[in-house]
Amino acid sequence: MSVDALFRPFQVKSLKMPNRIVMAPMTRSFSPGGVPTSDVAGYYRRRAEGGVGLIITEGTVVERPAARNDPKVPVFHGEALPEWKKVVDEVHAAGGLIAPQLWHVGSARGRVRTGPRSARSTAPRASPPPANASWSR
Numbered sequence: 001m002s003v004d005a006l007f008r009p010f011q012v013k014s015l016k017m018p019n020r021i022v023m024a025p026m027t028r029s030f031s032p033g034g035v036p037t038s039d040v041a042g043y044y045r046r047r048a049e050g051g052v053g054l055i056i057t058e059g060t061v062v063e064r065p066a067a068r069n070d071p072k073v074p075v076f077h078g079e080a081l082p083e084w085k086k087v088v089d090e091v092h093a094a095g096g097l098i099a100p101q102l103w104h105v106g107s108a109r110g111r112v113r114t115g116p117r118s119a120r121s122t123a124p125r126a127s128p129p130p131a132n133a134s135w136s137r
């Protein structure tokens with residue numbers, strides 16, 4: 001089987017990829033306090049240098065009290081954003097593209113809770129809960 005197609009450029013609207021190699025999101029838990037470090041930038045830069053056309057980052061969490069299940073998973077808000085900018089700049093300098101995977105882990109937090117213990121998990125719902133539901137909106 002030929003893999004030549006993987007190395008051909010690809011464009012969809014404004015997204016112009018140098019090839020069709022996309023890196024799947026993989027949790028690393030290497031961001032103490034939720035802020036990505038130069039280690040994180042180096043990790044993604046090396047993937048771009050290695051020829052990955054588009055990197056989807058590890059799960060990063062939105063600004064909700066119950067969004068995270070691990071304090072070393074990076075957040076995607078507040079003081080972490082300037083550090084993410086450094087990650088993006090390093091990947092771009094290496095010729096790659098990068099996009100964040102945004103997470104709210106909801107009930108998957110299980111017993112490892114990082115937000116306030118009283119924080120309720122939230123999850124997408126197709127319709128409003130009934131008035132007598134025991135969970136909060």
Ligand SMILES: Cc1cc2nc3c(=O)[nH]c(=O)nc-3n(C[C@H](O)[C@H](O)[C@H](O)COP(=O)(O)O)c2cc1C
Nearest residue numbers: 023024025026027028056057058059060073101103
């Ligand atoms: C160490 C590790 C961490 C992962 N972290 C995430 C993640 O943060 N978000 C996600 O959507 N998938 C995550 N995955 C799943 C991968 O993105 C990918 O979907 C999976 O490894 C594909 O496996 P398959 O090729 O066997 O189907 C992770 C996988 C591994 C091995």
